[in-house]
Amino acid sequence: MINLNDVEPFAKGGNRMCFVHPLKKDRCLKVSFEGQSKKAKKNAAWYKKLRSAESFDDNLREQSAYQQRSLRKDNPNKWKHLARWHGMIETSIGPASETELVLDEDQAIAITLEKYLFTYGMTDEIKNALNDFENWLRSSLVLTKNIIPHNIVVGYEDNSIVLKIIDGLGSSSFVPLPEISDFFARRYIERRIQLMWSRINWDLSGRKGSWK
Ligand SMILES: Nc1ncnc2c1ncn2[C@@H]1O[C@H](COP(=O)(O)OP(=O)(O)OP(=O)(O)O)[C@@H](O)[C@H]1O
Ligand SMILES: [Mg+2]
Numbered sequence: 001m002i003n004l005n006d007v008e009p010f011a012k013g014g015n016r017m018c019f020v021h022p023l024k025k026d027r028c029l030k031v032s033f034e035g036q037s038k039k040a041k042k043n044a045a046w047y048k049k050l051r052s053a054e055s056f057d058d059n060l061r062e063q064s065a066y067q068q069r070s071l072r073k074d075n076p077n078k079w080k081h082l083a084r085w086h087g088m089i090e091t092s093i094g095p096a097s098e099t100e101l102v103l104d105e106d107q108a109i110a111i112t113l114e115k116y117l118f119t120y121g122m123t124d125e126i127k128n129a130l131n132d133f134e135n136w137l138r139s140s141l142v143l144t145k146n147i148i149p150h151n152i153v154v155g156y157e158d159n160s161i162v163l164k165i166i167d168g169l170g171s172s173s174f175v176p177l178p179e180i181s182d183f184f185a186r187r188y189i190e191r192r193i194q195l196m197w198s199r200i201n202w203d204l205s206g207r208k209g210s211w212k
Contacts, residue, residue, distance in 0.1 A: 002091040004029070010109055013150075013167065015040070015058045020101060020109075027086060028166075029096040032058055058167075059097040063088060065170030069179060070141045081136045083153075083166045102164045105156040113163060114149035117203055129154075129161035130200075134193050141185045143171040143178055147196040149203055 009017040021027035040056035066085040086098040151167040177184035202211035
C-alpha cells in the first residue's frame with residue numbers, strides 16, 4: 001500500500017487529485033475525490049443513470065478506455081501521444097490509477113495545452129505539434145471524448161513538443177459503433193478533431209458564445 005497521507009497533490013481536476021508517485025518519480029497517481037462517482041451519476045443524462053455508480057468512477061472508466069480496440073493492436077506508434085497506463089494500485093487514501101508522469105524538456109511536470117496557449121498563443125511550434133497529434137489520431141484510431149486543452153499536456157521528445165492525452169480517453173458516442181468499426185471510428189475521430197480546433201479557437205478568442 002502506498003502512503004499518500006502527507007503528500008501534496010501536484011494538480012487537481014474536477015474529479016481527481018494527482019500525485020507524483022512517492023517511489024517512482026516518473027509516475028502519476030490519480031485518486032478520485034470522495035463521492036465523485038455518485039456526483040457524476042447524478043449529473044448524467046437519464047439513459048446513463050441506469051448504470052451502477054461504480055461505472056461513473058473516472059479511474060475505472062479510464063481503465064476500460066485503455067483497453068479499447070486501437071490500443072490492443074500491435075501498433076508501435078500507439079503510445080506516442082498518450083500517457084502510458086500502469087494499472088490500478090491501492091493507496092492510503094483510496095484506489096489510484098498509475099500512469100506515466102509527462103515531463104517537459106527540463107524534467108519538470110509538463111504544463112497543459114491550455115496553459116501553453118494562454119501563455120504563448122498559437123506559436124508555429126504548437127501548431128506543428130497539434131498537426132502531428134491530429135495525424136496520429138487519424139492513423140492510430142485511438143478514441144477520445146471531446147479533446148479539451150486542459151486534458152492534453154505539453155511533453156517533449158528530442159527537443160520538440162509532443163502532445164500527450166492525460167485524461168478523456170474513450171468514446172462518448174451513444175451508439176458504440178466507433179468501438180467496433182474502423183469506418184465509424186474514422187468518422188467519429190474527424191468530428192473530435194473538428195471540435196478540438198473549435199475549442200482551441202474558442203479558448204484563444206476569449207471564450208465568447210458556445211464552442212460546439
Ligand atoms: N500524467 C500526467 N502527467 C502530467 N500532468 C498530469 C498528468 N495527469 C494529470 N496531470 C495534470 O493534472 C490535471 C488534472 O488531471 P486530470 O485531468 O486527470 O483530472 P480530472 O479530475 O480527471 O480532470 P477533469 O476535471 O477534466 O475531469 C491535468 O489538467 C494536468 O495538469
Ligand atoms: Mg481532466
